[in-house]
Amino acid sequence: MQANSPTTAAAPASAPGNLAEIRNYTMNFGPQHPSAHGVLRLVLEMDGEAIQKADPHIGLLHRATEKLAESKPFNHSIGYMDRLDYVSMMCNEHAYVLAIERLLGITPPLRAQYIRVMFDEITRILNHLMWLGAHALDIGAMTVFLLCFKEREELMDVYEAVSGTRMHATYYRPGGVYRDLPTSMPQYQASKWRSAKEVERLNATRSGSMLDFIDAFAERFPAAVADYETLLTDNRIWKQRTVNIGVVPPERAMALGFSGPMLRGSGVVWDLRKKQPYEVYDRMDFDIPVGTNGDCYDRYLVRVEELRQSTRIIRQCVDWLRRNPGPVMLDERKVRPPSRVHMKEDMESLIHHFKFFTEGYVVPEGDTYAAVEAPKGEFGIYLISDGANKPYRLKVRAPGFAHLAALAEMVRGHMLADVVAVIGTQDIVFGEVDR
Amino acid sequence: MEQPIQSPAAASAASEALASAIGARLRDLRRLPALAHEVAFEVEPDRLLEVCRTLRDDPELRFELLMDVCGVDYLQYGREEWLTTGATRTGFSRAREVNAPVDPDMPGRFAVVYQLLSITHNRRLRLRVICADTREPIVDSVVEVWPGANWFEREAFDLFGIMFRGHPDLRRILTDYGFIGHPFRKDFPLIGNVETRYDPEKKRVVYEPVSIVPRVLAPKVIRHDNRYEPALTAPELPR
Numbered sequence: 001m002q003a004n005s006p007t008t009a010a011a012p013a014s015a016p017g018n019l020a021e022i023r024n025y026t027m028n029f030g031p032q033h034p035s036a037h038g039v040l041r042l043v044l045e046m047d048g049e050a051i052q053k054a055d056p057h058i059g060l061l062h063r064a065t066e067k068l069a070e071s072k073p074f075n076h077s078i079g080y081m082d083r084l085d086y087v088s089m090m091c092n093e094h095a096y097v098l099a100i101e102r103l104l105g106i107t108p109p110l111r112a113q114y115i116r117v118m119f120d121e122i123t124r125i126l127n128h129l130m131w132l133g134a135h136a137l138d139i140g141a142m143t144v145f146l147l148c149f150k151e152r153e154e155l156m157d158v159y160e161a162v163s164g165t166r167m168h169a170t171y172y173r174p175g176g177v178y179r180d181l182p183t184s185m186p187q188y189q190a191s192k193w194r195s196a197k198e199v200e201r202l203n204a205t206r207s208g209s210m211l212d213f214i215d216a217f218a219e220r221f222p223a224a225v226a227d228y229e230t231l232l233t234d235n236r237i238w239k240q241r242t243v244n245i246g247v248v249p250p251e252r253a254m255a256l257g258f259s260g261p262m263l264r265g266s267g268v269v270w271d272l273r274k275k276q277p278y279e280v281y282d283r284m285d286f287d288i289p290v291g292t293n294g295d296c297y298d299r300y301l302v303r304v305e306e307l308r309q310s311t312r313i314i315r316q317c318v319d320w321l322r323r324n325p326g327p328v329m330l331d332e333r334k335v336r337p338p339s340r341v342h343m344k345e346d347m348e349s350l351i352h353h354f355k356f357f358t359e360g361y362v363v364p365e366g367d368t369y370a371a372v373e374a375p376k377g378e379f380g381i382y383l384i385s386d387g388a389n390k391p392y393r394l395k396v397r398a399p400g401f402a403h404l405a406a407l408a409e410m411v412r413g414h415m416l417a418d419v420v421a422v423i424g425t426q427d428i429v430f431g432e433v434d435r
Numbered sequence: 436m437e438q439p440i441q442s443p444a445a446a447s448a449a450s451e452a453l454a455s456a457i458g459a460r461l462r463d464l465r466r467l468p469a470l471a472h473e474v475a476f477e478v479e480p481d482r483l484l485e486v487c488r489t490l491r492d493d494p495e496l497r498f499e500l501l502m503d504v505c506g507v508d509y510l511q512y513g514r515e516e517w518l519t520t521g522a523t524r525t526g527f528s529r530a531r532e533v534n535a536p537v538d539p540d541m542p543g544r545f546a547v548v549y550q551l552l553s554i555t556h557n558r559r560l561r562l563r564v565i566c567a568d569t570r571e572p573i574v575d576s577v578v579e580v581w582p583g584a585n586w587f588e589r590e591a592f593d594l595f596g597i598m599f600r601g602h603p604d605l606r607r608i609l610t611d612y613g614f615i616g617h618p619f620r621k622d623f624p625l626i627g628n629v630e631t632r633y634d635p636e637k638k639r640v641v642y643e644p645v646s647i648v649p650r651v652l653a654p655k656v657i658r659h660d661n662r663y664e665p666a667l668t669a670p671e672l673p674r
Binding site: 058059062064066067068071072073076102103254255256257258259268270275276358359360362365366367368369371378380382384386387388389390392393395397401402404405406434435 | 468469470473475499500501502503505507508511512513515548550554557559561581582583584585586587590607608609610611618619625651652653654655656657658659
């Protein structure tokens, strides 16, 4: 952060004649500031320590994802969706494949729906752990960050085991998911840096299938959440930094287009998983936490409770998935590539495979808006198809975009240090804001 | 197997109820074709603000949230890059040839699509406005109805060049400072018009025309799939 020269915008001429003229300062925050959460450039007009005006400059991470998606077949863009909100990857994929599925008029098999719900919730925990760690770090609590990332690493291993990559999974496909859950988890090996005893401890929950591993995680995770809460919820400094900061009344939150925890923190009971359930969320037993004051502290409480509720959903999914094996991809030749075995002995399958991965499939003409309850709020995809193998127009409705638009309003009158708290509470990720 | 949202019959019944509620309050809106669980209407540009206020304030409608504003450029709609019929003679170059040029001033080229959400009634609605003038596309800003529209409209202005009358602060938002053109228009090349590099002699970053040639890797092709023909997908026929 560096202070620029004073601007011409002078403070009201209330100063008596012989005192020095007091002027507002214009300050540049970011784009390379650790608590700007990426590439946010904020132009702040300061009256002393208080913010008079904030003007966020975004777009430094703009990659024209939507235009790129319009230039390639539908399936080629699934991986781009991971890179939008790069800490809640599979939820982005989910909205995209949901939009394609609705236009195609197909429904994935039940097992695929359960897998999707389970991974949506794993993703929510991943996202909230990242948020909690970063938010606490911004406000000055280092320990929480380390604790959060310890658990986050376990879930990253789940991502890796199921899709082959830690972050950009490309796991959801129109018609289901790419493959069934693996029957084993990768194990740590003893090395110069890890003793046999240490490896044994790390591998304790990794001897069974992935579902066993997830179940063991869900078993002990509530205790970890309790640890985070011990560090923060009643912490005097934490409360001083978050209570009554960035207050948004419910009517205003709706007018500004808020969604997700930002809306629930203000006391609006709204969660797409309950109100407009997709996949098998209507079969899940969970609660929606809501706040009362609409300040940073309430939003913190809402997200921490969501960690627990997500764990509940995961356990229900694990339970069902254990008992119900079955297909995870629709047996529909238009959206599913032929098996390798067929390809090796059948010319038509080889041609089909080639056409499927180059030209792709056509989606009937029409448009649809598919929204999922992503960890940050409503992540929507508006898809227009003109009957071709590529989307005609793809619009990504990112929750963070609407939230950041309200930043100026939320920080007005607050101190400079509170800007950091408000950016943290909005859970901003620039991959989705700039797209 | 369960449907993703609700049963198709219940979904279309709810949609019809919403459509008739809107039809009773706002006359002469054209209903657009949409999937069974979605409702979409087209609004004349001069009635947009009136319609939006009614949609937000009427107790039977109450669309409190504007979820999204999306600019659309219909210039290439329904035009394929790969003509299947008789293409075998021409080889790979067929994919690189641009079809007959389209008139960039064609009427109805630009549209703005609004996604509304009613928390009170748990319903969604889509509105579409077609800009009357293609050379200077302009529609009324809905910021005074939903303040959250501010940045969404700035984005549509930046990427499509659609102007919003009455917007408090219509600046570019996503593109670079000093950017020229509206990149999401269909006649704006995917690779852009300029590229940047550091010039060691001038000791600064310079803009130059792009040095690579645009190339289509997977051409756009429209195939008429029998299964999506309405007559063939009627419920009594096996798929």
